[in-house]
Amino acid sequence: xxxxxxxxxxxxxxxxxxxxxxxxxxxxxxxxxxxxxxxxxxxxxxxxxxxxxxxxxxxxxxxxxxxxxxxxxxxxxxxxxxxxxxxxxxxxxxxxxxxx
Numbered sequence: 001x002x003x004x005x006x007x008x009x010x011x012x013x014x015x016x017x018x019x020x021x022x023x024x025x026x027x028x029x030x031x032x033x034x035x036x037x038x039x040x041x042x043x044x045x046x047x048x049x050x051x052x053x054x055x056x057x058x059x060x061x062x063x064x065x066x067x068x069x070x071x072x073x074x075x076x077x078x079x080x081x082x083x084x085x086x087x088x089x090x091x092x093x094x095x096x097x098x099x100x
Contacts, residue, residue, distance in 0.1 A: 002027065004034050008041045009051035010058075018058040026062055039069045047076070047085050056092040064095060 002015050010018075019027055030037055044054055057064050064072070075098060076084055087094040 001031055004038065005041075005058075008038070008045070008054065010055055014055045014058075018055070018062075021059045022062050030062070030065060033066070036068060037065045040065050040067065040072060043069045043072060044088075047081060048089075049085055050089050053089045053092055057088070057095070061092050061095050 002018065005015055005018075006012075041054060044057075045051075049057075079098065084094075084098065087097075
């Protein structure tokens with residue numbers, strides 16, 4: 001169902017954790033929007049968000065993947081990207097401090 005995430009450094013255990021921490025409707029939305037989700041993951045990786053943090057974003061901040069790459073880029077451009085990435089790699093819940 002979410003096997004496309006295997007292409008982004010996540011494994012079966014990570015996917016199971018994501019599924020267990022989110023309701024079925026949210027997971028279905030991820031699958032239905034896998035192209036957008038893939039674009040967001042690719043963008044985050046380009047910014048050097050590490051794979052563990054990407055997994056944690058799926059578990060704790062999955063709403064981030066329902067934004068488009070362009071929306072994220074626009075918001076990130078308003079902040080110091082380097083600081084955002086360091087913060088995300090330290091604690092994904094710092095995304096709550098960003099105004100989308």
